[in-house]
Amino acid sequence: MSTCDPEAADGKRHPNPTVYIPQVCLAAAFALLASSAFAGELARQDVQWLERVTYGPTTATVDEYRKLGRRRFLDEQLHPGALKLPQPVADEIAALDISHQDGAELLAYVSRENQRINALTDDALKSTERKALNDKGNKLAYEAARREILRALYSPAQLQEQLTWLWLNHFSVFQSKANDPWLVADYASQAIRPHALGHFRDLVMATLTHPAMLQYLDNAQNANGHINENYARELLELHTLGIGSGYTQQDIQELARVLTGVGINASGIEPKLKPQWQQLYRHQGAFEFNPARHDFGTKTLLGKPIAGGGFEEVEQAVDLLVSQPACAQFVSRKLAMYFVADNPPRSLTDSMAKTFQKTHGDIAAVLATLFNSRELTNSLGTKFKDPMHFVISTVRLAYDGKTIANTHPIVNWLNALGEPLFGRQTPDGYPLGESGWASSGQISRRFEIARAIAAGNGGLFDPEDGTPATSTGFPQLSTKLYFTAVEPFLSANARTALDRASSQLEWNTFLLASPDLNYR
Amino acid sequence: MKRRVFLQLLGSTVPALTVSGQLFAAPPGSPRFLLVFLRGGYDCANVVIPYSSSYYYEARPSIAVPKPGSQEPDGAISLDSDWALAPVLRASIAPLYAERQALFIPFAGTDDLSRSHFETQDSIELGQPLQGSHDLRSGFLARLAGVVNGATPIAFTDALPVCFRGDSDIPNISLKGVGKPVFDSRQAAILSEMYAGHHLQREIEDGLELRQEVGRVMEQEMKEANRDAITPKGFELEARRVGRLMREQYHIGFIDIGGWDTHVNEGAARGALANNMDSLGKGLAALAQELGGEWRNTVVAVVSEFGRTFRENGNKGTDHGHGSVYWLLGGSINGGRIAGEQTRIERASLFQDRDYPVLNEYRAILGGLFASLWGLSSEQLQRVFPGGAPLDLQLI
Numbered sequence: 001m002s003t004c005d006p007e008a009a010d011g012k013r014h015p016n017p018t019v020y021i022p023q024v025c026l027a028a029a030f031a032l033l034a035s036s037a038f039a040g041e042l043a044r045q046d047v048q049w050l051e052r053v054t055y056g057p058t059t060a061t062v063d064e065y066r067k068l069g070r071r072r073f074l075d076e077q078l079h080p081g082a083l084k085l086p087q088p089v090a091d092e093i094a095a096l097d098i099s100h101q102d103g104a105e106l107l108a109y110v111s112r113e114n115q116r117i118n119a120l121t122d123d124a125l126k127s128t129e130r131k132a133l134n135d136k137g138n139k140l141a142y143e144a145a146r147r148e149i150l151r152a153l154y155s156p157a158q159l160q161e162q163l164t165w166l167w168l169n170h171f172s173v174f175q176s177k178a179n180d181p182w183l184v185a186d187y188a189s190q191a192i193r194p195h196a197l198g199h200f201r202d203l204v205m206a207t208l209t210h211p212a213m214l215q216y217l218d219n220a221q222n223a224n225g226h227i228n229e230n231y232a233r234e235l236l237e238l239h240t241l242g243i244g245s246g247y248t249q250q251d252i253q254e255l256a257r258v259l260t261g262v263g264i265n266a267s268g269i270e271p272k273l274k275p276q277w278q279q280l281y282r283h284q285g286a287f288e289f290n291p292a293r294h295d296f297g298t299k300t301l302l303g304k305p306i307a308g309g310g311f312e313e314v315e316q317a318v319d320l321l322v323s324q325p326a327c328a329q330f331v332s333r334k335l336a337m338y339f340v341a342d343n344p345p346r347s348l349t350d351s352m353a354k355t356f357q358k359t360h361g362d363i364a365a366v367l368a369t370l371f372n373s374r375e376l377t378n379s380l381g382t383k384f385k386d387p388m389h390f391v392i393s394t395v396r397l398a399y400d401g402k403t404i405a406n407t408h409p410i411v412n413w414l415n416a417l418g419e420p421l422f423g424r425q426t427p428d429g430y431p432l433g434e435s436g437w438a439s440s441g442q443i444s445r446r447f448e449i450a451r452a453i454a455a456g457n458g459g460l461f462d463p464e465d466g467t468p469a470t471s472t473g474f475p476q477l478s479t480k481l482y483f484t485a486v487e488p489f490l491s492a493n494a495r496t497a498l499d500r501a502s503s504q505l506e507w508n509t510f511l512l513a514s515p516d517l518n519y520r
Numbered sequence: 521m522k523r524r525v526f527l528q529l530l531g532s533t534v535p536a537l538t539v540s541g542q543l544f545a546a547p548p549g550s551p552r553f554l555l556v557f558l559r560g561g562y563d564c565a566n567v568v569i570p571y572s573s574s575y576y577y578e579a580r581p582s583i584a585v586p587k588p589g590s591q592e593p594d595g596a597i598s599l600d601s602d603w604a605l606a607p608v609l610r611a612s613i614a615p616l617y618a619e620r621q622a623l624f625i626p627f628a629g630t631d632d633l634s635r636s637h638f639e640t641q642d643s644i645e646l647g648q649p650l651q652g653s654h655d656l657r658s659g660f661l662a663r664l665a666g667v668v669n670g671a672t673p674i675a676f677t678d679a680l681p682v683c684f685r686g687d688s689d690i691p692n693i694s695l696k697g698v699g700k701p702v703f704d705s706r707q708a709a710i711l712s713e714m715y716a717g718h719h720l721q722r723e724i725e726d727g728l729e730l731r732q733e734v735g736r737v738m739e740q741e742m743k744e745a746n747r748d749a750i751t752p753k754g755f756e757l758e759a760r761r762v763g764r765l766m767r768e769q770y771h772i773g774f775i776d777i778g779g780w781d782t783h784v785n786e787g788a789a790r791g792a793l794a795n796n797m798d799s800l801g802k803g804l805a806a807l808a809q810e811l812g813g814e815w816r817n818t819v820v821a822v823v824s825e826f827g828r829t830f831r832e833n834g835n836k837g838t839d840h841g842h843g844s845v846y847w848l849l850g851g852s853i854n855g856g857r858i859a860g861e862q863t864r865i866e867r868a869s870l871f872q873d874r875d876y877p878v879l880n881e882y883r884a885i886l887g888g889l890f891a892s893l894w895g896l897s898s899e900q901l902q903r904v905f906p907g908g909a910p911l912d913l914q915l916i
Binding site: 218 | 633638713
């Protein structure tokens with residue numbers, strides 16, 4: 001019996017559970033290497049570079065990298081139009097409810113249902129119906145997370161997937177606010193992903209007009225005479241300019257006035273408007289600009305007058321914000337914090353900001369500056385993985401290309417590590433630096449999750465429809481991929497720990513907990 | 521308790537510390553301090569209600585809490601001739617106030633005017649002067665732990681909060697939904713050694729060790745649960761665990777609670793804010809109980825980044841404001857009163873015609889408190905709050 005066999009290696013059937021170290025597998029692995037697409041060796045730097053551009057290497061990533069070379073690989077990642085999801089994953093996503101109804105339809109449905117349930121007089125019935133409706137909403141929010149996880153794991157457009165996560169975090173919404181469980185899927189697929197590598201202005205406009213954001217930051221309630229400045233404040237502070245960039249409380253209030261009337265129309269029934277307002281009414285999906293709720297007075301934003309004109313004021317204001325040098329710096333720094341270093345060098349953010357301004361916020365161009373920079377190369381291997389990177393890269397390594405059936409375990413792991421998708425309560429998004437994730441409590445929790453992944457008993461291969469699993473979940477860590485992309489570069493400390501493992505489970509756990517796999 | 525007694529109880533220097541509570545349990549009788557941070561800017565005016573101000577009722581037509589004695593059980597609970605407590609705190613905090621174990625400091629807060637949650641929370645937690653450059657790696661509780669001889673700090677949070685950032689190694693663990701420890705001591709040692717020489721080495725050692733400690737607390741809970749059918753949930757369960765850990769081994773603690781950003785449908789005597797307050801109040805009362813004999817050596821401060829607009833907004837909620845009301849709880853505090861500088865509340869006294877002013881700056885309040893709690897010298901206080909001018913509000 002080979003010790004590469006997981007059934008044997010987890011100690012259940014093996015007569016001598018002290019021999020687990022995969023050296024025995026080495027010869028076999030090298031034999032495989034010789035005849036596979038893994039011709040030639042990857043340098044440490046190649047692997048570390050792939051750890052940044054992707055959610056961690058898989059056999060498919062490595063093959064593509066070898067085929068194209070670094071420059072063309074990057075080009076393909078920056079312009080991923082031709083890259084397609086593997087068919088089984090595309091099929092899984094197509095089968096989800098969120099693939100069949102858009103946000104506007106769902107919002108109309110939940111609003112009608114809420115009205116119907118509120119009108120019920122039987123309290124018991126009311127509470128059952130309300131629970132059923134909430135369960136349905138939560139199921140949709142889960143599907144939204146499931147889709148993001150499947151795409152992060154298996155989409156060949158790995159940079160686009162990371163950017164989608166990053167923008168979802170930058171323009172963060174919380175799934176438990178108001179009707180947002182029904183909307184987060186649409187938010188990700190309509191407002192964020194299509195623009196992830198596009199123009200920053202389009203991202204701002206797409207999030208500004210999306211009902212998920214309008215509900216989350218209360219702009220749906222912002223109306224002439226009933227000012228709510230919550231969204232206006234975060235649009236300046238968190239989305240475009242950043243705190244300390246020079247805008248004032250007065251600018252927040254003026255921007256809030258500009259944004260009056262930008263809201264939601266769930267029913268789809270257009271309001272009756274005075275004739276002079278009818279021309280100015282706008283709607284798309286569940287987004288609505290209602291002139292009857294708008295403050296038509298003149299505003300002054302960042303010293304520039306904005307004459308009362310309806311929704312065009314909003315477009316004018318957004319143009320003004322995204323053309324500020326502060327915006328170019330703020331967004332460049334955000335990207336560099338995510339891809340390069342917790343405190344990225346000013347030289348890098350300056351040249352990125354220059355590209356941003358020159359290209360009017362072309363995100364792919366700004367990223368090209370980033371990925372071609374000396375600062376990126378100098379930083380390789382030093383960025384602590386946030387929970388999303390840790391979990392996704394680990395599962396990509398452990399189950400290389402083998403599609404999981406069940407995303408609940410991953411949702412649970414991300415919850416336990418404090419970084420669930422659509423789960424950030426505050427609009428600032430999750431922290432991007434090591435200090436946000438590497439406290440004593442967080443690391444010990446992470447090691448526990450590493451063990452759960454290492455044990456493979458979380459149910460990743462149990463179909464979500466409850467049918468029996470057709471394959472086991474034990475991770476195959478001593479694979480061709482491992483010997484190509486991990487083993488040659490392991491630190492001495494990690495090797496020592498692996499040598500001390502007394503079971504395959506321990507060996508897996510130590511590997512996943514090692515500094516080597518917790519930095520990218 | 522008088523300051524001298526505290527000092528005597530603190531006694532001589534405790535040896536250099538690690539987090540290992542096993543080795544360095546908090547000696548009985550030494551002062552303990554817990555900072556409770558309400559993240560989101562809680563609406564203080566609907567919790568400690570300025571009921572003598574007619575402007576309060578004018579400014580909040582749909583969300584004002586009814587005056588004491590009216591509309592039972594929704595009427596506020598009178599604290600003195602001007603202030604009253606939210607009725608939802610009747611069973612939890614009102615009894616502590618009656619026993620002089622709770623006090624409130626209105627018009628408290630920071631001079632930071634960004635009205636941004638994140639900016640203001642960070643600036644309070646850093647505890648540095650607003651002017652000049654900030655050291656983002658130095659929080660005031662970490663500096664406090666550095667000057668109080670023998671004090672063991674801990675954050676009861678998922679992540680290490682800004683106030684505990686610093687050079688020293690401060691452990692954190694969330695007490696929400698923890699299970700039994702996963703690793704045995706051999707496995708924990710191998711994991712720790714794998715990070716030997718790494719900059720995360722200390723965090724990893726602490727984290728693995730703390731998990732064992734919390735495991736022991738949970739074993740005790742299990743034993744007690746077998747005798748007592750009621751198992752606390754939510755913040756109350758968390759607060760009980762905090763109480764037990766602080767009773768046994770920690771001197772300086774931190775915990776935070778979110779959900780206070782009530783822009784829409786805040787409610788009055790009942791509603792969203794009241795529900796959140798209910799769970800906070802119950803948790804704090806449970807904490808006091810769990811601390812047992814050490815409650816008399818403990819001070820709990822409840823703070824928030826800012827108050828909210830005095831007038832309700834167009835959505836039956838309130839927006840980001842300025843001055844807040846801080847709470848102090850403890851077995852030996854000089855409680856049962858409203859402390860600090862006061863002003864009459866009318867439209868003209870509002871800051872920028874919208875918020876409570878800040879008349880009692882948080883660094884001055886907490887500096888004065890720490891001075892009397894631990895007998896800190898002015899040089900030590902300057903290290904905790906550089907450039908601060910501690911206020912002696914006779915809090916203890």
